[in-house]
Amino acid sequence: MIRREFFIDYSRCIGCRACVQACAECDTHRGNSMIHLETIERRDTLQTAPQICMHCDDPVCARVCPADAIKKTPDGVVQSSLKPRCIACSNCVVSCPFGVPKYMAEFEQMMKCDMCYDRSSIGKKPMCATVCPSGALTYTTMEEVQRTRPGIPVNSWKFGGEEVTTKVHVMVPRETTRVEIDLIQIQPTPQALPADPYDVALMLEMAQ
Amino acid sequence: MTPARNSLRQPRLSDATHAMFWGLATASLLILGILTGSRGLRDFDPALVSYAGAAVLSGFGIGYRYAMWLRRPPTRLYWYRGWQIFLAPQKLLSNLAHLARIAWNTIVLQRFIERRSHLRWTAHWFLAWGCILAAAVTFPLSFGWIRFETARTNQEIYRAFMFGIPLGSFHLGTPFAEMTFDILDIAAVMVLIGVFFALWRRGHDHGAWSVQQFSDDMLPLILLFAISTTGLFLTVSTHLMQGIYYGFLSQLHAVTVIFTLLYLPFGKFFHIFQRPAQIGVNFYKQAGASGPQARCHRCGQEFASRMHIDDLKSVQAALGIRYQLSNGLHYQDICAACRRKNLALTQDGLWKSYDNRLRGN
Ligand code: HEM
Ligand code: SF4
Ligand code: SF4
Numbered sequence: 001m002i003r004r005e006f007f008i009d010y011s012r013c014i015g016c017r018a019c020v021q022a023c024a025e026c027d028t029h030r031g032n033s034m035i036h037l038e039t040i041e042r043r044d045t046l047q048t049a050p051q052i053c054m055h056c057d058d059p060v061c062a063r064v065c066p067a068d069a070i071k072k073t074p075d076g077v078v079q080s081s082l083k084p085r086c087i088a089c090s091n092c093v094v095s096c097p098f099g100v101p102k103y104m105a106e107f108e109q110m111m112k113c114d115m116c117y118d119r120s121s122i123g124k125k126p127m128c129a130t131v132c133p134s135g136a137l138t139y140t141t142m143e144e145v146q147r148t149r150p151g152i153p154v155n156s157w158k159f160g161g162e163e164v165t166t167k168v169h170v171m172v173p174r175e176t177t178r179v180e181i182d183l184i185q186i187q188p189t190p191q192a193l194p195a196d197p198y199d200v201a202l203m204l205e206m207a208q
Numbered sequence: 209m210t211p212a213r214n215s216l217r218q219p220r221l222s223d224a225t226h227a228m229f230w231g232l233a234t235a236s237l238l239i240l241g242i243l244t245g246s247r248g249l250r251d252f253d254p255a256l257v258s259y260a261g262a263a264v265l266s267g268f269g270i271g272y273r274y275a276m277w278l279r280r281p282p283t284r285l286y287w288y289r290g291w292q293i294f295l296a297p298q299k300l301l302s303n304l305a306h307l308a309r310i311a312w313n314t315i316v317l318q319r320f321i322e323r324r325s326h327l328r329w330t331a332h333w334f335l336a337w338g339c340i341l342a343a344a345v346t347f348p349l350s351f352g353w354i355r356f357e358t359a360r361t362n363q364e365i366y367r368a369f370m371f372g373i374p375l376g377s378f379h380l381g382t383p384f385a386e387m388t389f390d391i392l393d394i395a396a397v398m399v400l401i402g403v404f405f406a407l408w409r410r411g412h413d414h415g416a417w418s419v420q421q422f423s424d425d426m427l428p429l430i431l432l433f434a435i436s437t438t439g440l441f442l443t444v445s446t447h448l449m450q451g452i453y454y455g456f457l458s459q460l461h462a463v464t465v466i467f468t469l470l471y472l473p474f475g476k477f478f479h480i481f482q483r484p485a486q487i488g489v490n491f492y493k494q495a496g497a498s499g500p501q502a503r504c505h506r507c508g509q510e511f512a513s514r515m516h517i518d519d520l521k522s523v524q525a526a527l528g529i530r531y532q533l534s535n536g537l538h539y540q541d542i543c544a545a546c547r548r549k550n551l552a553l554t555q556d557g558l559w560k561s562y563d564n565r566l567r568g569n
Contacts, residue, residue, distance in 0.1 A: 091520060099545060161531070180554075
């Protein structure tokens with residue numbers, strides 16, 4: 001089996017929502033889409049960005065889980081919560097550094113992206129990467145990405161003092177070795193701006 | 209509300225020693241229960257000693273595993289907080305009423321599983337209630353807590369005792385007597401219905417195929433199937449085949465039950481003991497919702513209860529997760545949606561500064 005990896009490039013996302021739809025067709029969570037599609041700075045741009053589970057090497061979600069309900073397979077895929085165990089406490093939902101797990105109130109269970117394990121475990125592409133037209137979500141070989149993209153893939157992160165390495169890579173400019181999430185972007189956004197009837201991004205957000 | 213931090217302090221004993229203590233305590237309590245409940249073994253049926261022995265061993269394993277589980281910082285926190293909230297004196301009455309309501313919905317009816325799918329619910333409800341029904345009869349029997357004997361004056365009259373106290377007598381052949389003797393058969397049929405639906409689902413659900421494992425997912429169903437069928441064979445042998453092969457069948461049945469009892473603490477069945485935590489979490493969330501809320505530092509929206517965020521910070525500290533940011537903020541004060549947006553913005557920022565560097569400014 002050719003060894004393929006997952007690569008995210010937020011900046012390529014065109015907000016078409018194909019991944020959101022396709023995700024719900026995955027057999028391990030059929031009917032429920034696990035992908036997050038964010039509108040970024042609604043007032044200024046139409047920019048959107050997808051977020052899938054990054055499949056951390058030492059997942060924070062599993063460490064804070066009181067029920068020991070989150071398990072990693074030997075091939076490094078962090079699975080959705082084990083159904084008999086998860087007690088729907090949302091520790092993982094609010095702790096994951098990437099904001100990935102979803103609390104499903106009606107099932108009293110957390111569900112998350114499992115890289116379409118029914119597909120990726122037998123060498124097929126995850127649903128989202130199959131349909132993404134822009135290459136924001138790509139499932140391919142490391143060589144292919146290095147050959148064709150201007151940036152380089154990185155899988156090392158820092159959230160304050162917490163170092164995280166992930167199975168999934170993000171595309172960043174050359175010379176970057178680690179993505180540091182500290183104070184740069186975390187500034188309070190002005191809230192309660194007056195409603196703008198032509199705010200397309202808001203409409204998109206409302207449609208979710 | 210007092211901080212739950214104390215409950216997260218470094219344990220003095222090693223985890224295994226501590227868990228060993230609770231395992232032994234559970235097993236001792238069971239032995240004590242058997243000794244007193246059977247009036248110093250006077251009511252104990254020696255034929256069932258292997259069942260009672262396996263139950264005691266299983267008690268050790270369950271106590272051990274439960275104590276180990278409570279050593280996890282997040283589990284400890286919910287354990288202490290759950291009891292603290294539940295036992296708050298001024299709320300105890302309304303909490304008891306709330307407990308009855310959620311226990312009815314989540315444990316008796318298991319509504320939340322029904323919302324996952326009807327097939328899952330049918331399988332699970334029959335599995336769980338078949339097993340609970342069977343356990344409610346067989347444990348007291350094998351511990352010598354209940355006992356039946358024929359009346360000295362009339363072979364047709366059965367008398368039942370609990371802890372040596374006469375519960376009453378009934379005539380063989382009455383519907384009540386039939387029900388009592390058939391209760392294990394009814395339980396076995398319920399379990400078989402559950403096993404059938406569970407296997408059916410596992411056979412048809414493509415998603416389940418990719419994640420299920422033999423020891424975790426199939427073995428429990430196989431064990432329940434084996435217990436139920438060998439149990440039913442005993443009835444068939446007694447009533448329809450003049451007791452043919454009874455000795456062999458009863459040993460086979462005992463082997464399946466004992467193996468399952470010993471497996472209880474390890475595999476999927478442990479959720480039977482873990483699951484009440486769902487009720488604790490329910491109380492925790494209710495208490496959180498009625499208290500102050502945490503607002504995201506970035507968007508200003510409420511995203512969790514203040515209590516939850518504060519508790520999580522102490523759990524994270526106990527786990528060595530360091531989310532403090534260099535400007536004095538804490539990453540735990542950022543909501544999940546802002547974390548996601550922030551990732552894309554950070555990538556943007558990296559490209560902008562890269563481009564600026566290339567342009568030499
Ligand atoms: C003696 C009692 C019980 C037995 C024998 C039992 C057995 C099982 C088994 C065998 C499964 C796996 C089903 C499969 O293979 O698909 C399962 C799943 C599960 N059990 Fe239990 N169980 C019991 C009690 C409970 C209780 C009291 C609860 C709490 C309400 C519970 C909650 C669950 C949940 C949430 C699942 C996952 C269901 C799903 O979504 O597929 N169980 N149980
Ligand atoms: S990205 Fe979040 S949900 Fe995925 S493995 Fe890491 S901590 Fe868990
Ligand atoms: S919501 Fe479920 S999976 Fe997530 S931390 Fe709580 S128990 Fe674990």
